[in-house]
Amino acid sequence: MSAVIEAAGLGKRYRRKWALTDCTLSVPAGHVVGLVGPNGAGKTTLLSLAVGLLAPDAGTIEVLGGRPGAGPAQLARVGFLAQDAPVYAGLSVADHLKLGARLNPGWDAGLARARVDRLDLDLGQKAGTLSGGQRAQLALTLAVAKHPELLVLDEPVASLDPLARREFLQDLMEAVAEQELSVVLSSHLVADLERVCDYLIVLVASRVRVAGPVDELLAAHHLLSGPRRDPDTLPDGVEVISASHTDVQTTLLVRTSGPVLDPAWTMSEVGLEDLVLAYMSQAAGRRRRDNRHLEVRK
Amino acid sequence: MIEFHLDARSGVAPYRQLIHQVRHALRLGLLREGDQLPKVKDVVAGLAINPNTVLKAYRELEYEGLAAARPGVGTFVTGTLDGGSLAAHGPLRRDLARWLARARRAGLDDESIEALFASTFRSASEEDIA
Numbered sequence: 001m002s003a004v005i006e007a008a009g010l011g012k013r014y015r016r017k018w019a020l021t022d023c024t025l026s027v028p029a030g031h032v033v034g035l036v037g038p039n040g041a042g043k044t045t046l047l048s049l050a051v052g053l054l055a056p057d058a059g060t061i062e063v064l065g066g067r068p069g070a071g072p073a074q075l076a077r078v079g080f081l082a083q084d085a086p087v088y089a090g091l092s093v094a095d096h097l098k099l100g101a102r103l104n105p106g107w108d109a110g111l112a113r114a115r116v117d118r119l120d121l122d123l124g125q126k127a128g129t130l131s132g133g134q135r136a137q138l139a140l141t142l143a144v145a146k147h148p149e150l151l152v153l154d155e156p157v158a159s160l161d162p163l164a165r166r167e168f169l170q171d172l173m174e175a176v177a178e179q180e181l182s183v184v185l186s187s188h189l190v191a192d193l194e195r196v197c198d199y200l201i202v203l204v205a206s207r208v209r210v211a212g213p214v215d216e217l218l219a220a221h222h223l224l225s226g227p228r229r230d231p232d233t234l235p236d237g238v239e240v241i242s243a244s245h246t247d248v249q250t251t252l253l254v255r256t257s258g259p260v261l262d263p264a265w266t267m268s269e270v271g272l273e274d275l276v277l278a279y280m281s282q283a284a285g286r287r288r289r290d291n292r293h294l295e296v297r298k
Numbered sequence: 299m300i301e302f303h304l305d306a307r308s309g310v311a312p313y314r315q316l317i318h319q320v321r322h323a324l325r326l327g328l329l330r331e332g333d334q335l336p337k338v339k340d341v342v343a344g345l346a347i348n349p350n351t352v353l354k355a356y357r358e359l360e361y362e363g364l365a366a367a368r369p370g371v372g373t374f375v376t377g378t379l380d381g382g383s384l385a386a387h388g389p390l391r392r393d394l395a396r397w398l399a400r401a402r403r404a405g406l407d408d409e410s411i412e413a414l415f416a417s418t419f420r421s422a423s424e425e426d427i428a
Contacts, residue, residue: 032348169346177339177349191306195347218311271309 133164
């Protein structure tokens, strides 16, 4: 199956600061991809490059086999929901549907109308007076009704209350089941991603730390605990992602292809949240260490 | 028709939870041969989970011979897990209820009852193997 996003050495710079560096990714079609990372990690930059709102300063990116934003045909294949679900405050719900119909060649008026009815949105109401949840649902309606092959969502649920968040994700998953579209969505709410995503990309400090199908990632990572010892004594092929020590015990989160056969370690499974946090703290620890080196040099 | 639920804190993969709930319903006779399993679209819309998760669970049930997909219609139960023992459930349940009442009269709390059951169950299975 072809890739929805194929990036090689991709980078983006704002003035002198790199917001994304050396990003190499191949995301297969048919997945709901979760893009996680702390604020300022480069998530929005990566998504903006994928939909063609930004042009890369290094490397290449292809989306559905084409250059992002290359022309009307490419634009029609990708739906994008920017952060905070922007709508036109002065236009009514009906105006938004009219706009969607005029601007999108593949517009499905029946689907848009059915969604608006089901959501109980008042066609005459100005979008600026809708609640946060309704605004997000209206924006999702516009993005889904253009029948994209790939739907890109930047922090779609971050500003919603728990009920609106659940309803939004229910609707999104229903659209995925009905239309067989691929989805890439960014979030820092790992609990939501755990239900919704089957492919994960962890982005920290402008770099991709890990990417892959959730099942494979969970199968390849383990928690080891045992008497205190130096993690460097582990066999080859075991990569330590995070380590914590007490005076008698060592706990490691490791990535390994096979089982660790040393009886001194107790091996257990890790959850998605622990896995994500381990990669985030790994990057944070590395940054702290780098800073220390700088201080020593001074 | 059964309705699925998810326990986010259990640490069990969502697709395994779905499989477990179908097997559980088959054991208790809530699902019988020919019954339809919830439509993928409905499960997804109800639980806000990835459609692939539901498809994976249904595929696994097909592989186990417990369900079969009819394209365009849905997935249906084709096997049973009660082993023809459903008729025995009633009397066994009554015995168990009597035993539980005795355990409570003897002063056991929930945790002690569970521990006693689990340890007796384990040693009985070990004797079977030996």
